[in-house]
Amino acid sequence: MKLAVSSGKGGTGKSMMAANLAFTLAKIEEVTLVDCDVEEPNLHLFFPAPVTTRDVTVLVPAVNESLCNHCGKCGEFCQYGALTVLPDRVLFFPELCHSCGGCSLVCPKAAIHEEPKRVGTLSTSFPLRGLKLITGTLDTGSPLAVPVIRAAKEEAAHDPVVIFDTAPGTSCPVVEALDGCDACILVTESTPFGLHDLQLAVDVTARLGMPVGVVINRSDGKDEETIRFCTDLDLDIMMTIPFDREIAAIQSRGDILCRVQPEWQKDFHALFCKCQSLAGVER
Ligand code: SF4
Numbered sequence: 175m176k177l178a179v180s181s182g183k184g185g186t187g188k189s190m191m192a193a194n195l196a197f198t199l200a201k202i203e204e205v206t207l208v209d210c211d212v213e214e215p216n217l218h219l220f221f222p223a224p225v226t227t228r229d230v231t232v233l234v235p236a237v238n239e240s241l242c243n244h245c246g247k248c249g250e251f252c253q254y255g256a257l258t259v260l261p262d263r264v265l266f267f268p269e270l271c272h273s274c275g276g277c278s279l280v281c282p283k284a285a286i287h288e289e290p291k292r293v294g295t296l297s298t299s300f301p302l303r304g305l306k307l308i309t310g311t312l313d314t315g316s317p318l319a320v321p322v323i324r325a326a327k328e329e330a331a332h333d334p335v336v337i338f339d340t341a342p343g344t345s346c347p348v349v350e351a352l353d354g355c356d357a358c359i360l361v362t363e364s365t366p367f368g369l370h371d372l373q374l375a376v377d378v379t380a381r382l383g384m385p386v387g388v389v390i391n392r393s394d395g396k397d398e399e400t401i402r403f404c405t406d407l408d409l410d411i412m413m414t415i416p417f418d419r420e421i422a423a424i425q426s427r428g429d430i431l432c433r434v435q436p437e438w439q440k441d442f443h444a445l446f447c448k449c450q451s452l453a454g455v456e457r
């Protein structure tokens with residue numbers, strides 16, 4: 175079972191949901207939690223533990239000027255403007271390169287070879303019995319979130335139960351994290367921004383053909399607009415968490431709601447069972 179926890183709007187409590195789901199499930203089975211919000215990973219704050227870390231690299235071109243005749247073919251090929259061919263040298267702008275490898279293929283002089291370039295790291299820890307946490311972290315200044323997310327997902331590819339905490343929004347890193355998941359929880363809040371961004375997120379998951387359920391977080395009881403939207407689209411509101419001072423305090427301490435208030439565990443377990451039904455996964 176591969177389950178994504180996502181949200182159109184940032185700050186809705188998506189990571190809190192993922193952390194509590196993982197905490198609850200780890201009590202009964204092996205679960206892997208993957209932090210795919212690689213520009214701002216935060217799940218390790220809920221689960222401090224020693225980590226092992228390795229680099230994530232991509233291949234970028236390196237030009238051998240002694241073989242190059244400055245024909246310009248590589249620069250014409252590169253759709254990202256990462257190569258500019260001058261009469262006497264080739265300029266490479268690594269921050270624009272998407273590592274497609276095409277320039278080395280079109281070079282008639284075999285003057286381009288590929289070299290690894292670090293774009294981020296992958297950290298793995300085992301903070302609780304039954305729980306593996308994989309954290310992708312994008313290097314500062316690197317624009318390539320997708321390869322780090324891909325590496326984090328590959329690290330968990332053979333694990334039986336995986337929860338992916340995506341970045342907020344609907345951009346490429348979110349689509350990469352969602353791709354291949356069996357189902358998705360969309361966490362929202364009943365504000366105009368929350369509803370607007372929920373609509374965008376639902377659109378993305380629909381295009382991916384992914385079953386979706388909704389969780390309303392920080393509900394003040396005035397959820398009519400969100401309920402109407404979900405009813406119109408036949409989306410199940412699988413859980414509602416109230417706007418509550420004590421829950422906010424637990425969150426702000428970096429603690430887990432289900433640890434401090436264990437009565438929540440049955441709700442999170444029920445939520446996971448609903449997700450399994452949504453995905454058509456048998457227990
Ligand atoms: S395609 Fe090859 S030979 Fe032509 S400019 Fe680029 S590196 Fe040089």
Ligand code: SF4
Nearest residue numbers: 252271272274275277
């Ligand atoms: S690998 Fe692709 S994106 Fe990078 S410089 Fe070559 S053609 Fe451009």
